[in-house]
Amino acid sequence: MDFTSLYYFIEAAKDLHITMTAKRLFISQQTLSNYIIRLERHYGVKLFHRKPKLQLTYAGKEMLRFAEKVCQEEKNLKGIFADTVQSDSGEITIGASSPRSNYYLPDVLKKFSRKYSKVTVNLIDKTSSELEKAVCKNQVDFAVTVESDINQLGVGVKSTHSDPVYFCVSDRLLYKYYGDKAYELREQSRDGADMKNFSKLPFLLIYPQNRLGKKIHECFQNAGYIPRSSLNATYTTIMVPLCNEAVAGCFTSHMNLSSWKSAMKEDVNIFPLINDGTPVSLNLYVIYNKQRYLNHHCRYFLELLDARFSAIEIEKLIHVSELTQTNLTRLL
16 A cells, blocks of 8 residues: 555645645655656556636545544554553644644643654644644644534544633723723722723734634623624734734733733733633643554643643733823823
């Protein structure tokens, strides 16, 4: 069985762009084309329509299903053999968004590499919906994703974690839009910020296609108004630095905020976000494909990840500014 040709065909089918795939795989376009032609000659079919743009033929779609199944079984076999001989080398492919991997990966990877220094960890940074598809297609060993209908996906769950969501807003911004009432509003939100009380503010918003964005959208729906947006984005990484500069109020998860808190200016308030009196949080899952064999490398990595998640709730990130109107003038 020519697994190399099958692998390159699967990768080409992902991009439907020979140049892009060859560059991503660090091979020449001709080498990639030769492997695909080898498969076509072996089976006597055309796997791609070349014009007007690269598309899978009917035979190509059938070949893709076959290739993915065969390559997955081969990976499972390698995993079983690795466990049999207790191999200390190999690779793991995991999926997670940058804010989450930035939070847990350094600590987990440090401990993992002490035991398995010869195992390469590949990180895929995509949205939760994209990562779920990657898990179902066996493109990653496991992934950290935000809540969805896990039962409907048909995947396995290794661990879960509740990631609180915060609303961040500076006194500079509150004073600009609410004047002397800003300090009363600050105290009122100490135990939780309800968007019903912040309708005058501009916001940094996340697209509703992002699952955190959907949660925030629901908060504004319940608040009964359409928020004024200064910026819309897919990811939260840029939000906190802009909030720190008093551009607008922002929403972020515990994992993302934890890496920024030490750099926050003293007048930036960090309130728990509430919706109808209930704290807003994201349910995180570590998911895997039930058909995928997880070898001892993967199982150990998951143990470390689960331990890291279990320790998260110890830290509280709430911060309420203590600045008075007089002291605030030096920041304006």
